[in-house]
Amino acid sequence: MTALPTVPDPDALVAATLACPHVASMSGGLLGEVATYLPGRRVRGIRTRPDGVEVHVIGVFGPSVTEIVSQVRAAVEPLVRGTELTVHVDDLAADLDDPTTKGARSA
Amino acid sequence: MSSPTAETSSMTTGKPSASSDLVTSQGRTTIADAVVRKIAGVSAREVSGVHKLGTGGARAMGALRERIPGSSGPNVSQGVTVEVGERQAAIDLDIVVEYGVSIVDVAASIRRNVITSLQRMTGLEVTEVNVSVDDIYIPGDDQQEPSEPPRVQ
Numbered sequence: 254m255t256a257l258p259t260v261p262d263p264d265a266l267v268a269a270t271l272a273c274p275h276v277a278s279m280s281g282g283l284l285g286e287v288a289t290y291l292p293g294r295r296v297r298g299i300r301t302r303p304d305g306v307e308v309h310v311i312g313v314f315g316p317s318v319t320e321i322v323s324q325v326r327a328a329v330e331p332l333v334r335g336t337e338l339t340v341h342v343d344d345l346a347a348d349l350d351d352p353t354t355k356g357a358r359s360a
Numbered sequence: 361m362s363s364p365t366a367e368t369s370s371m372t373t374g375k376p377s378a379s380s381d382l383v384t385s386q387g388r389t390t391i392a393d394a395v396v397r398k399i400a401g402v403s404a405r406e407v408s409g410v411h412k413l414g415t416g417g418a419r420a421m422g423a424l425r426e427r428i429p430g431s432s433g434p435n436v437s438q439g440v441t442v443e444v445g446e447r448q449a450a451i452d453l454d455i456v457v458e459y460g461v462s463i464v465d466v467a468a469s470i471r472r473n474v475i476t477s478l479q480r481m482t483g484l485e486v487t488e489v490n491v492s493v494d495d496i497y498i499p500g501d502d503q504q505e506p507s508e509p510p511r512v513q
Contacts, residue, residue, distance in 0.1 A: 257472060284460035290469040292406035300465060 261306060261333050263289040263296040269328045270298070270308055275321040277346035280309040305337030314347040381483050382447055391482050396444050397437035400451045400489075403477035404470050405436070409461035411497035413439030415454045449484040456495040467491040 270276055279298025281287050287309045288295040300307040308329055312321040322340045330338055382389045405413060414422060422438050425431050439454040451474060457466055475486045 257475060286460055286462040286465075288408075288462070288465070290407055290409045290461065290466050292403070292473055293408060295408040300462070302465075302468075 260301045261336070263291070263299040263301065265332055266299050266306070266308060266329055267296060269332055270310060270325055273321075273324045273328050275313055275316045275324045277311045277313045280311045280341070280343035282309060282343065305339060306333050307339045307341060309341045309343050311344045311346050312342045314345050318342050388446070389483075390446075391444060391484060393442050393444050394437065396442045396449050396451070396478065396482065396484065397440045399478055399481055400442060400453065400474050401437040401440045403473045404440070404453050404455065407466060407470050407473055409458050409466040410455055410470065411458045412456040413454060414456075415439065415494050418454070419456075444484065447485055448487050449478060449482075450487050451478075451489045453489065453491050454494050455491060456497050457493055459496055459498045463493055467493075 267279060270279065281297040285297070287300050287307070288297050289299045289301055298309045300309070306329075308325060310321070310325060312318065316324075321342055325340045326338065329340070382391070401413060404410060412419060418438050422435055426434055441452040443450045453470065453474075455470070457463055470491055471489045474489050478484055478486050
C-alpha cells in the first residue's frame with residue numbers, strides 16, 4: 254500500500270502564525286498562488302512541499318524582518334516536526350493612518 | 361487486524377486497510393472501472409484550483425449533453441481514465457486549472473485527495489495518478505453568462 258506522507262495541518266500553522274504580534278496577515282504571493290489547495294477551499298500563505306514547509310506572511314511596520322521571522326519561526330517550528338521551515342516576509346503592512354506605525358517609522 | 365480499534369486508527373491516520381482485503385480465501389471483491397472513475401473524478405474536482413475535468417473534445421461534448429433535456433447532467437467521470445486490476449489501480453486525469461494557482465501544488469493536492477479517497481472507499485492500492493493540465497481557465501471568458509440584462513421583465 255502506498256503510504257502517504259503526513260503533512261502538518263495548514264490551519265494550525267495559520268493560527269500559530271497569526272498569533273504572532275509582528276504578523277499583520279498571511280500572504281498569498283503575487284497571484285495568490287501560495288496556498289495549500291484543500292478539497293473545497295484553500296489556505297492562504299502556507300505551502301507544503303515534500304522538501305519542506307513555506308510560510309508567507311505580511312509583517313507589521315516597525316520590527317526588523319529578522320525579528321518578524323524569528324517570532325514566526327518560534328511559533329511554527331514545533332508544529333512542523335523536523336521538516337524544513339522557510340519563512341518569507343512578502344510585504345510589510347504600513348498603515349499610514351495608524352499612529353503606532355507612524356511612530357515606529359520615525360523611531 | 362480486524363479489531364475495531366485497529367480499524368478506527370487506520371481511518372484517522374489516513375492509512376488504508378490492507379489491499380489483500382479485496383482478495384480473500386472466502387472470495388474476491390471486484391470493483392468496476394466506472395466506480396473507480398467516478399470516485400477519482402469527484403475527488404479531483406473537489407480540490408480548490410481545479411476548474412473542470414476533461415480534454416477539449418470531451419468538454420465540448422459534455423457541454424452539449426448537459427443541454428439535452430432529460431440527460432443525467434454533468435458527467436463526473438469526464439477526463440478520467442483508469443486501469444483497474446485485482447488489487448491495484450492507476451489513474452490518468454485531464455484537468456483545467458484556474459488562472460493564478462500553482463499547478464505543481466494543485467497536482468500534488470489532487471494526487472493526495474484521489475489516492476486517499478480511492479484507498480478508503482475501495483481498498484485498491486493506487487500505483488500512480490498522472491495529472492495532465494489541458495487548459496487554464498481565465499475568469500470572464502465564460503460564454504455561458506449573459507453580459508446584457510434581459511430585454512423583457
